[in-house]
Amino acid sequence: MMNDHRRLGRDLDLFASDPLSGAGLPLWLPAGAAARHAVEEYLRELERRAGYQHVHTPPLARRDLFDLSGHLGYFSGDMFPPMPLGADDEVVLRPALCPHHALVYRARGRSYRELPLRVAELGGMYRAERSGVLGGLSRVRAISLNDAHNFCAPEQVGAEVAEILGLIRAAHAALGVRVAGFRLSLRGPGEKYVGDEEQWRRAEELLRAALAGIDHTEAAGEAAFYGPKIDIQVRDAAGREFTLSTVQLDFDKPERFDLSYVDAGGKRRRPVMVHRSLVGSMERLFAYLIEEHAGAFPSWYAPVQVVVLPLDDRQAGPAAGFARDCVHAGLRAEVDATGSLGARIRDASRRRIPYVAVVGPREAAEGRVSLRQRDGRLLDPLPASAAVDLVTAAARPPLG
């Protein structure tokens, strides 16, 4: 298949796998890492503007944490086995960030004035996926999740879910994600769930209200073990549907971790925990984006945004100077000086680089560059500083 992200990932040097590192444990090469870094920075800034606070928590913890959270009881089939540590302790690679974020919440007392408290992290977690389902970036065993847990007073949950759906839409528009559909994921028969009937009913009601007016399907058996969720689905190049973004309601973990806040009347109350991911894991997101854009990412997260081509050795100085100006302006730029101009332009097009800057003798003498866009359009020669500004403006993530 032409747009298979594994083939494009190899051709564009985005990521690699190695039998020594193991199946489902891909390596992000410099080009893939540059694109991912740009996306991570954008997400952090989008979240910061929306009132999120970012934290760092470790990808493993004592087994007691996951006994308390319910993961070892309900989710151990997807987890790596606990590792012994000393005589009477065990540590576990986490399958989710929620338990750590519950600990962040209760690291000190909380007041109603702090709610919704939005704890965000782009963090590592691990799933013991069977080797048969692994492939490229779409199913991996080491996952980097764009995650947050929004701790709300019960009466804030509806507005919070609506706000999260707005952020998801903004992230999709910026990244060029095409949504295949919204899904309300509910409990199914024959599976294990925590929490009582009343909690599930309330959570389902709140999510149904948030989806009012949005075309969606309902799927029994797709809920998390602790609560129902809204899943936002996309399709890969082979037409398979999978979940990219998700919003989940959880009344159970606040009970298990005995989370509380003091309300306006001085009474101790239980918050609701909203789990949300705007775009899922970096791995699955990029598996999707590589296929969706056939490797030609929007310029703001293209691995290299501008490649500078001196016509011959005599323009080496001005070409290097222009590339340096681009780098200092925050762009990812490089110089390609070897081979015929035609071959270098073809190579830039093969690599889907958004801008090619050609520096010939005339441009060099006048302090100008000629820009060529990815769609083949040629712009009139511009003063070098104007060219830097033009590319920089086009390479800004759309934060609004």
Ligand SMILES: [Zn+2]
């Ligand atoms: Zn969570």
